Amino acid sequence: MAAEPAFARRFDVRLELLLHAFGGGVHLGAAQDLALGRTNGGAAGREGDCCEDEGDEARGSGEHRPDLSRRNLAAARPRGSGVDRRSTLVSAARLVYPPVRMGLLIVIDGPAGAGKSTVARRVAQHFGLPVLDTGAIYRTLALAARERGIAWSDEPGLVxxxxxxxxxxxxxxxxxxxxxxxxxxxxxxxxxTPEISEGSSQVSALPAVRASLLEIQRRLSRDGCVAEGRDLGTVVFPDAAHKFFLTASDAVRAARRQAELEGAALADVLRDLNRRDERDRSRATAPMTRAADAVLVDSSDLDADAVVAAIVSAVSSRLSGPGGPPAGRLTGRPKAPSFPPLA
Ligand SMILES: Nc1ncnc2c1ncn2[C@@H]1O[C@H](COP(=O)(O)OP(=O)(O)O)[C@@H](O)[C@H]1O
Ligand SMILES: Nc1ccn([C@H]2C[C@H](O)[C@@H](COP(=O)(O)OP(=O)(O)O)O2)c(=O)n1
Known part of the structure; x- marks a missing residue:
């Protein structure tokens, strides 16, 4: 058909624009210098948008799709095209953009190497949400301090x-x-690097440093995200509806970390990991601990697919059911491709 190439070109251009619009970070008022990227394939990030908190009722309640139906579709629709073309465009666009849950907040806490980042990224992709890697904030602070000659124990300097x-x-x-x-x-x-891992654990043990980063984390998560860290379910987002505590045995976590660090000896990795875990869980302020209402996921015998499936399933069933399943422990067949919602 003669019209097809023109339509396809317009469609591509429009998707490019949408990707650009939704893929960009969201700048936030007071936290001017902090910005959160939305996972590719997700949507609904509006540049400069810093809307008021919709409150807990809004969290996880509304399913939104990017604005593909009105203004954008009108712009994308070729002249003279009818309903068929429009619905083709909607269907195709939905392949690119999964449903987005505005305001949905999912938090994943746990020790180093448990799989938080890996799982958070994929769960976020599923729901079309951005990821808030709170550890990366502490890590970047440790790196910046090192570069500027500020000691990792210098609380006022770090603040x-x-x-x-x-x-x-x-x-x-x-x-x-x-x-x-x-x-x-x-x-x-x-x-x-192992050095910055250690530094991030040291700077994060300082109460004033944690306090100074608390509001920023809350503001960044305002429109919904999958957030991962240590104290999210207990301190940063105590009211989050979807909390998980992801863990694995020390040996498994050390082996995973070792695989990422070229040439590192397993014994050294295990020692560093244990030292950091110990500091993170024994510090006086916001220690790493499972929130009473967080679902425990032990990934020692589960591959990442199984963990992702379990979390997606638990969140989805909570969203669809009245009250949903209670907090508890997720179990399932080890290394299984699919996973029962909850034990
Ligand atoms: N369930 C899992 N099974 C096997 N390997 C995993 C699993 N989850 C994560 N990994 C791998 O372990 C490593 C550490 O995972 P990561 O997500 O960085 O952990 P964390 O963010 O908790 O420190 C990564 O290389 C990742 O690919
Ligand atoms: N919410 C958070 C996140 C991280 N931290 C601290 C404690 C951790 O040792 C460091 C680094 O966290 P990060 O999640 O990046 O570490 P791992 O990837 O799990 O090894 O930051 C924290 O205290 N609170």
Whole structure:
């Protein structure tokens, strides 16, 4: 058909624009220098949008899709095209953009190497939400302090640094995984070294540092996200409806971390991991601990697919059922491709 190429071109251009519009970070008023990227494939991020908190009732209640139906479709629809073309466009666009749950907040806490980042990213993709990697904020603060000669024990110095920390989270795209930018510089790898892991644990043990980063985390999550860290279910988002505590045995977590660190000896990785866990769980302020209403997920014998399926299933059934299943422990067949909703 003669019209097809023109239509296809317009469609592509429109999707490009939408990707651009929804893929960008969301700048936030007071936290001017912090921005959160939306996972690619998700949507509904509006540049500069900093709407009022819709409250707990709104969290997880409304399913939204990007505005593909009115203005955008009108612009994308070729002249003279009818309902068929329009519905084709809607269907095709839905393949690109999954349903988005505005205001849905899912929190995943747990120790190092439990799989939080991996799982958070994929759960976020499923629901079309951005990821808030709170550990990356502490890690970037530790890196920035190191570069500026501020000691990891210098609480006032770190608080001053945290007050204007120029971090930006960039969503995953075809070009690569999610990136963390510090002052415009890609520090995604630089903040993952064993040295910065240790520094992030040290700076995060300081109460004033935690306090200075608390509001920023809440503001970044305002429109909904999958947030991962240590104290999200207990301190940062105590009212979150969907809380998970993801863990695995020390040996499994150390082996996973070792696989990421070229040439590292397992014994060294295990020692560092144990030391960091111990500090993170024994500190006086906001220690790493499972919230009473968080669902425990032990991934020692589960692959990432199974963990993602379990969390998606638990969240989905809570969203669809009145009250949903109670908090508890997720179990299932090890390494299973599918997973029962809850034990
Ligand atoms: N359930 C799992 N089974 C096997 N490997 C996993 C699982 N979850 C995560 N991993 C791998 O373990 C490593 C650490 O996971 P990561 O998501 O970075 O953990 P965390 O964010 O909790 O520190 C990654 O290389 C990841 O691919
Ligand atoms: N919400 C959070 C997130 C991280 N932290 C601290 C404690 C952790 O040792 C460091 C680094 O966290 P991160 O989640 O990046 O660490 P892992 O990827 O799990 O190894 O930051 C925290 O105290 N509170």
């Amino acid at each position: 001053a640094l945290a007050a204007s920390l120029p971090i930006r989270f960039e969503a995953a795209s075809e070009a690569g995984g999610p990136r963390v930018l510090y002052d415009g510089r890609d520090v995604t790898q630089a903040i993952r």
